[in-house]
Each structure stands twice: as C-alpha cells, then as structure tokens.
Amino acid sequence: MERKWWKEGCVYQIYPRSFYDFNGDGIGDLKGITKNLEYVKELGASIIWLNPCYKSPNDDNGYDISDYRAIMDDFGTMEDFDALLEKAHSLGLKIIMDLVVNHTSDEHEWFIKSSSSKDNDKSDWYIWKDQKNNWGACFGGSAWEYCESRGQYYLHSFSKKQPDLNWENKDVRNAVYDLMNYWGDKGIDGFRMDVITMISKDQSFPDGELNGEYGDSSKYTNNGPRIHEFLKEMNEKSISHYDWLTVGEGAGARVEDTLSYTDPKNKELNMIFSFEHMNYAKPQCENNWKEDKFLLPGYKRIYKKWQEGLDQRGWNTLYLENHDQVRSVSRYGNTTTKELWKKSAKALAVMYYLMQGTPYIYMGQELGLTNTCFNSIDEYRDIAAKNDYSVMLSRGFSKEDALRLLNLTSRDNSRTPFPWNENGGFTTSKPWIKYNQDISFINVESEKKDPDSILNFYKKLIALRKNSDTLIYGSFKLLEEDDESLFVYSRTLGDEKYLVVVNMSEDIRQYKTEGKVVLSNYDDSTDVLRSWEAKVVKEK
Ligand code: GLC
Ligand code: CA
Secondary structure, three states: OOOOHHHHOOEEEEOHHHOOOOOOOOOOOHHHHHHOHHHHHHHOOOEEEEOOOEEOOOOOOOOOOOEEEEEOHHHOOHHHHHHHHHHHHHOOOEEEEEEOOOEOOOOOHHHHHHHHOOOOOOOOOEOEEOOOOOEEOOOOOEOEEEEOOOOEEEEOOOOOOOOEEOOOOHHHHHHHHHHHHHHHHHOOOEEEEOOHHHOOOOOOOOOOEEEOOEEEOHHHHOOOOOHHHHHHHHHHHOHHHOOOEEEEEOOOOOHHHHHHHHOHHHOOOOEEEOOHHHHOOOOOOHHHHOOOOOOHHHHHHHHHHHHHHHOOOOOOEEOOOOOOOOOHHHHHOOOOOHHHHHHHHHHHHHHHHOOOOEEEEEOOHHHOOOOOOOOOHHHOOOHHHHHHHHHHHHOOOOHHHHHHHHHHHOHHHHOOOOOOEOOEOOOOOOOOOOOOOOOOOOOHHHHHHOOOOHHHHHHHHHHHHHOOHHHHHOEEEEEOOOOOOEEEEEEEEOOEEEEEEEEOOOOOEEOOOOOEEEEEOOOOOOOEEOOOOEEEEEOO
16 A cells, blocks of 8 residues: 555644634634644644634634635734744644635625626626525525525525535636645645535536425535546646645545545545544434434444445545534543543544544544533524524424533534633633533643543554554454444554454453553453453554
8 A cells, every 4th residue: 555644644633713812812813823733743643634714704614715815814814824834844743724615605706796797707606596496505494595686596505605616617616726726835735625525516406305394405416427527627736736635525425435536546535534434323403303322333334334445445534523523522432420531532532543544633532522511502603503403493392402402413512612721721811612611620731740641642542553554554354343332443464463442331341352452541451341441452
C-alpha cells in the first residue's frame, strides 16, 4: 500500500467558535487557535481541520458563506489567518479548511446577482424553477423558496439562507476551483468537503418518497449522475496542484461509492466520511423519534464491511464525533459514575482509533466531554435544534419530552465551549453558548495533572499508532463477530500482529490473550476482562 502523510497523521478538529476566545467577546476566534496550537501539538495530532471561518452571516454557523476569500468578522482577519497558518506550519502542524460549495449564503454576491432577475450573467448559477417539487429541506420545511424578483423558486437543501449552487454550470465549477486554488496558493494542506456527494442533482428533479409533509430528496441529490465527473474535474483543476488531504462528507455514500471516490486510480478524493456507523441505532427526530436498540454485533459488522471493503484500494476515515454529532461517551459509553465515564471513554478511544484509516478527534473528545444539559430551548443555538423542537411541538410532544429528546440528538452538545480549566477559561466574558455542566472535572488543566486522565490516555494512544506501521497500514480482521459485549480485532502487517480487545459493557468476561500488553485502561492485565476494559496486545 502506498505510504502517504495523510494516512499516517491524526486529525484534530477545531470548531473555531468554541475553542478559545482571544479578544473577550464570548466567541472563539483565530487568534485563540494560534495561541493554543501547542496544545494540539502536545496531544500528538499532526493535522488540524478547521470548521468554516469564511465571511458568513452565520445562519448555520459559517456553513453559509458570503465571501470565500475573506474571514468571518467574529473570527478575525486574513492577517490572523496567515499568522495561524504560519505558526501551525512552524510547529509541524498541517491545516485543512472546510470547503462548503454545495451552497453559498443568500448574502453571497453571486446569489444577490442571480436572484435579481432572470437575465444576468449569474442567472443560472443557482437552481431556479417555475414549479417546485415536493422535496423537504434538511433544516425543515420545503427545499424551495419563492423569490419575488424572479417569480421563481430556488432550491435550498439546507436552510433558505443556503441556496444550492448549480454545478451543471461550468462557470460555477470554475469559480469553485479558483477559490480552492486561492487557498491552496496560500499554503493550506487540504480540504474537508461539506456535503460534497450532493453537488450533482438528478436534473429531472422528481418528487421524492413522502416522509411526513415533504418528499425525501436524497435519492436524487446524493451520489448523483455527474458526481464522479465533477470530482475528477476538480482534481484536475485544483487538487492535483497540491499535496493535499481531501476528505469528502458522504452522508449517503455506500462502500461501492466510496471505493470510486477514494481509489487513487480514479483521481478524486483521498477519503470519505461515511455515516453508516454513526446512523446505526441513532436516536433521531425524523420518523417521529424512533430510538433503535444498539446491538454490538450489528455495529461491528458495519466496521467489518467498511474495513474489508476499502482495504488495499480506498481508504477509511475513523471518527466517533464531530460538530454535527453528540458526544460519544454519552451515546455509547457509560456516564453514570465517574469511574465508568473514564473507563468507557478510554475504551471507545481504543475501539475506533486503531482500525485502518485516518483517525479524527473532535475537540473535547480527548477530555471525555459529555452531552450538555440544556434546560430550555432558549439555551440552544443551532438552527437544526430549534427546528426539531418546533416540529416536535407541532406533532404533539410536551415541552419536557421535546427537550429530553433534543438532549440525545442536538448538534449543540458538541458545540459548547472548550473547557481549559475548571472555571471554563474559554472567554473572559459570557460565552455564546453555555458550558457543559461537568467542566469542574472535565477540563484541560485538571486532566493534564492527572496521569490517569482520558487526555493522557489519548496521548499514549496517538503515540502508539504514530510509531507503528502495522497499526497504520496493517490489514484488519474482526474477531468474536457475534459477541454481544466484546469488540475484538487484529491488525497484521508482514509478521507483526496486534490484537485490540475492548469490553464494550459492564459484564465481566473470561478472555485470555498472549503477548505484550502495550496499552490498557487498567493497571494490570489478567485473564478476565473487567468493566469497559480495553487493551492492545502485541502478539508477535
Ligand atoms: C454539513 C455540515 C453541517 C452543516 C451542513 C450544511 O453536514 O457538517 O454542520 O449544517 O453540512 O452545510
Ligand atoms: Ca472572540
């Protein structure tokens, strides 16, 4: 398998709004990131993914961009960005940016022009129709919004302030490649590409299968007819000019699709964020809040399928959290006691981090941050949370039930301020969103001092993978496939072999391993696996 820096590195994701507030206005900013780059370096990560920091009216926290060549006022200036990139590089850290080009903000000059009349040089840059179909938008309501000045509807897959670009138009595509090259020439190290598998739409715009009031568009917008052609063109006109990491968000991408996206001979992307493992038994608001039961064998088989499916040809991403997901220890671990919280956060880390693929850590995950108790809808900030809440109330949920369910699902759970010390330490004023309730013991300062902390465990885990070709490039084999509490797999390269054993439960189990234990969340190793025990064994 070909060696690549982006296969070997560890990506640390920073949500700039919540990392560190340098100027004291309650909002994280670029200077705040620059000031704290050493923290990322000490953790052992080598690549930083920044959520969008371009100019934006912030309808969806920066995923609605009004100028791709300027920095969001809240976050600072282009000088601040240049200083951040320079310092990161001097520390040996790479920076990848978020590329949001399925849609722009409705305040982008392209859209202002396009919406002004039917006859202007950008009139075809967005998706305009005289008639709308039944598609629903991801953030609620119809995916079409009427525009007086054109007497037409425009498509917005997300909020109405996020109109979808028309990728059928060559000028649109070239404008995107230009802006990518603008950042490439500045020296960034790649892109995470927002909902990139949605850019090619079925041009007949058929009605979707009804799901409540609106039709489901995903069949006609995900992995669409010209997606591979567009990505190959993007690769030729931009990506191939640089030594980049490229990772596409691929909500609906299956293993077969992902192979096409990531097989190097297709010259498209390096890797895809697949969602199958995230969507497994996910509590969700769609379909009236169903909560499927989490069963470990089903969950493990998803990993097996992806690990085996991409081996030797494509490349996987490994992640449990990001700015759109809830905190993993709250979702999969056990937070009923401090002891179990700590053990289960470490066990989850071992479980996902040592498979084949590039590992991503979302800020706060390395501290074991938990979901946040928001007491009223006013404490939420996310447009999706507010929408879900009103949908639930309209379907007859009580306020208490709606809040309880939001707590299990809201993206705001992962967007609370990063806790630097027991008082928070993120800002000197009032943070834009409230802190998590547990920061008195889940924070950087306390965890740095505690040798047994989740933070210090992550450091060891990151170092272990970094120094092992087998853990990076080795083949993956799932063992004990039907076991309902153990997640066990091996990684093999040449004649070297590691065994990763994780007890994903409180059950006490007999399990004998042979070889040297190189990492464990217990002090000793026995023939018994204790509650949430995780160990990495070098068999040979
Ligand atoms: C992606 C982003 C999410 C955003 C959406 C629309 O899923 O990760 O945060 O709301 O796209 O851009
Ligand atoms: Ca600030």
